Amino acid sequence: MDEKMSNRERNIIILVVVLSLVLIASCFAIPFILSSDDSSPTTSSDEQAQVTAGETLELEDILLESDSYKDAQDIVEGNYVNEVDGDDLLQAGARGIRRMASEDYPEEQLVERGIVAMIDSLDDPFSSYMDAEELEMLDTQLSGSFFGIGVRMQQVKNEIRVVEVLEGTPAEAAGLKDGDIVKEVDGMDVTDMDINEVVMLIRGPEGTTVNLGIMRAPDPDFIYFDIVRGEIEVPVLEYELKEGDIGYIRLTDWTEDVDEQVAAALQDLEEQGAKGLIIDLRSNPGGYMEPAIRAADLFLRDGMIVSSKGRIAGSSSEYTADDQVDWDLPVVILIDRGSASSSEIFAAALADNDRAILVGETTFGKGSIQKLYRQEDGTAVRLTIARYYTPNGSSIDDEGLEPDFPVRNPVVGEEDLQLLKAIEILSTEI
Numbered sequence: 001m002d003e004k005m006s007n008r009e010r011n012i013i014i015l016v017v018v019l020s021l022v023l024i025a026s027c028f029a030i031p032f033i034l035s036s037d038d039s040s041p042t043t044s045s046d047e048q049a050q051v052t053a054g055e056t057l058e059l060e061d062i063l064l065e066s067d068s069y070k071d072a073q074d075i076v077e078g079n080y081v082n083e084v085d086g087d088d089l090l091q092a093g094a095r096g097i098r099r100m101a102s103e104d105y106p107e108e109q110l111v112e113r114g115i116v117a118m119i120d121s122l123d124d125p126f127s128s129y130m131d132a133e134e135l136e137m138l139d140t141q142l143s144g145s146f147f148g149i150g151v152r153m154q155q156v157k158n159e160i161r162v163v164e165v166l167e168g169t170p171a172e173a174a175g176l177k178d179g180d181i182v183k184e185v186d187g188m189d190v191t192d193m194d195i196n197e198v199v200m201l202i203r204g205p206e207g208t209t210v211n212l213g214i215m216r217a218p219d220p221d222f223i224y225f226d227i228v229r230g231e232i233e234v235p236v237l238e239y240e241l242k243e244g245d246i247g248y249i250r251l252t253d254w255t256e257d258v259d260e261q262v263a264a265a266l267q268d269l270e271e272q273g274a275k276g277l278i279i280d281l282r283s284n285p286g287g288y289m290e291p292a293i294r295a296a297d298l299f300l301r302d303g304m305i306v307s308s309k310g311r312i313a314g315s316s317s318e319y320t321a322d323d324q325v326d327w328d329l330p331v332v333i334l335i336d337r338g339s340a341s342s343s344e345i346f347a348a349a350l351a352d353n354d355r356a357i358l359v360g361e362t363t364f365g366k367g368s369i370q371k372l373y374r375q376e377d378g379t380a381v382r383l384t385i386a387r388y389y390t391p392n393g394s395s396i397d398d399e400g401l402e403p404d405f406p407v408r409n410p411v412v413g414e415e416d417l418q419l420l421k422a423i424e425i426l427s428t429e430i
Contacts, residue, residue, distance in 0.1 A: 059094035059101055066111040069093065072129070072381050073118060075373045079312050080122065081384045092121035115381075124384050126370055132378040137200060142255055142287060146234075148203040149210065149227045151176060152252065154283055154338050155195040163283050163338070166232065174227045176214065179412065183222060184213030204229050217412055239265040246426050247274035254287030254342040259294040266298065266327045276330045276426035278419070282360065286341025289369060289388075293319050296349035298326040299356070303391060305349045308369055310386030315369070321353075330429040331356040332422040335403060340364035344401055345388060351401070352391035357425060358403040360418045367397030 063069040073093070077086045096117020097110045105113075115129045130138065140146040150169020151162050160182040165171050182190060185201040202210055208229050213222040236258055239249040247269035251258065269277065286292075296305050300321035307318045333347050333356045344363050350356035369386040389395055405425065407418045 055098070056091065056094050059097055060090050062097065062101065062107065062110055063090065063093050063114045066107070066114075068375065068377060068379070069111050069114055069118075071375060072115045075381050076119060076122070076127075076383060079371070079373075079383055079385050080127070081310050081315075081368070081386055083311065084122070089118050089121065093118035096120070119381065119383075122384075124368075126366065126368055126382070127384045128382050130372075130380045130382055133200065134196065135374070135378065135380045137196065137203075138372075142253070146203060146232055147206045147229050148232050149174075149176075149212075149229060150232045151202075152283060153182065153195060153199070158191055160190060160193075160195055160198050166234070169232055170227050170230050174225045176212075176225065176227075177216065178414075179217065181215045181217075182212060183215050184211075184224075186211050187213075206231055237261045237265060239269060241269060241272045241274055242278075242423070244423065244427055245273050245275040245430065246423060247272075247277040248280065249277065250280040251284055251343075253284060254289075254291050256288055256291060258287075259291040259298070262295045263298055263326055270327070274329070275430040276332070277327060278332050278334065278422045278426065279356075280334045280419075281339045281343040281347060282334050282336040282418070283338035284340075284343040285338060285364075286343055286366065289342050289345060292342035292346040293349075296346050297321050297324075299328075299331060299350055300353055301325050301328075303353045306345050306388050306390065307393075308386040308388045310369070312385060315386040330426055332425055333358050334360050334418055334422055335363050335401060336361040336418070337364060337400075339401075340366045344396055348390035348394075348396065348401055351404075357405070358401060359405045359422045359425065360403050360407055362402055362406075363396070363400040365396050365398045365400035367395045367399075 073086065073089050076089060077084055093114035097105075097114045100110055100113055112129070112131070119127055119129050149171040150166040151171045152164040152166070154161050154163045162176060162178055162180040162182065164178055165176050182198060182202075184190060185198060188201065190198045190201070202212070204210060206229055209226050210229060212225045212227065214225060215222055234252070236253045236255050237249065237251055239247065242248050247266075249262065249265050249269075251262070266277075293305050301323060302321050305319040305321055309316045331350060333350060335343070335347055335358055339347065339360075340363060344366065347356070347358060347363070351358050367387055367389075368384045369388055370382050371385045373381045373383060375381070387395060387397065405421055407421045409415070409417050
């Protein structure tokens with residue numbers, strides 16, 4: 001039995017040795033087999049880098065052959081508020097068109113996409129490329145008239161919400177209400193669209209019809225409206241004398257001559273016997289900066305209005321009040337999350353100089369100044385050229401202005417708690 005066991009052990013040992021040799025041999029053979037497989041050629045990292053570099057140079061050449069792209073990059077490189085590197089901008093533009101170039105898109109679309117990608121690399125939400133349609137929409141907004149249905153809308157997260165239905169418009173006649181949420185336009189789901197895209201879908205030629213799918217709280221089901229587009233005249237300023245000798249001015253935009261309208265409204269309200277004033281800047285996204293500065297000067301005898309700092313000539317300035325005052329009685333300003341840009345400049349100028357009390361919600365927080373560079377092809381580059389600072393030297397970028405009296409209006413219902421608070425405050429001041 002001992003001899004049989006010895007033979008068995010011997011056989012086991014031989015088997016183990018053979019298996020071990022096979023395993024060791026495979027460790028050397030497999031990499032050799034894989035590396036010598038002609039059916040799966042590989043490229044070294046250096047060769048791959050050369051291929052990528054060559055492709056990038058080709059894409060950059062596509063952009064540099066376009067006057068439109070070169071002009072846009074020159075504008076950004078020479079005027080952006082922060083110093084930027086031209087090579088970095090060009091590389092960003094080239095990366096932006098890599099996929100489109102491989103799919104043989106027309107050169108015009110490649111150039112437009114390259115400009116967009118180049119400006120996007122700034123990581124600045126207020127600098128952008130504007131195509132002819134977007135530029136037309138901006139010009140229309142600042143001109144005060146367009147063809148549409150007559151609503152003001154605001155984007156809240158992924159919802160497009162109606163914040164005001166203008167009187168005497170197709171929207172009012174159709175039955176739209178403040179607080180309605182736009183979910184569909186002509187059958188298209190607009191939930192994840194930017195508000196500018198939705199605006200362009202709703203606007204159109206006079207006399208044509210647009211179908212809106214609306215969600216109206218608390219009903220989860222959509223309500224559909226067929227609305228015939230008409231010419232909409234947008235009043236940027238409205239005013240009235242309220243009870244208690246309180247003047248009320250509402251500003252919805254800062255157009256080129258709106259400061260003159262403010263001055264005229266102040267004179268009329270004073271002649272009617274107003275002893276205090278409410279200025280409503282809620283949902284006013286801004287517009288031109290200069291009218292806001294001139295309007296603030298109507299309330300200030302002296303002091304800083306606003307200052308700006310930029311990299312190019314003329315972008316760093318200080319604006320101070322002159323010695324002329326059109327209104328020296330108490331003022332309350334209504335603000336909310338939709339108050340931005342020029343509205344924040346105006347409100348901060350009066351608040352920091354102790355000429356107004358702020359009521360409502362923290363403003364949007366846009367503390368930068370943009371300039372529109374129009375191109376010969378009907379497009380434009382909208383570029384941040386400076387940052388502005390309140391009279392106290394603060395930047396409100398991404399912060400906003402805090403109200404002296406925080407008040408939030410209910411989402412549902414028509415009670416205006418913010419306005420009621422403003423009237424209450426003024427009643428104790430006059």
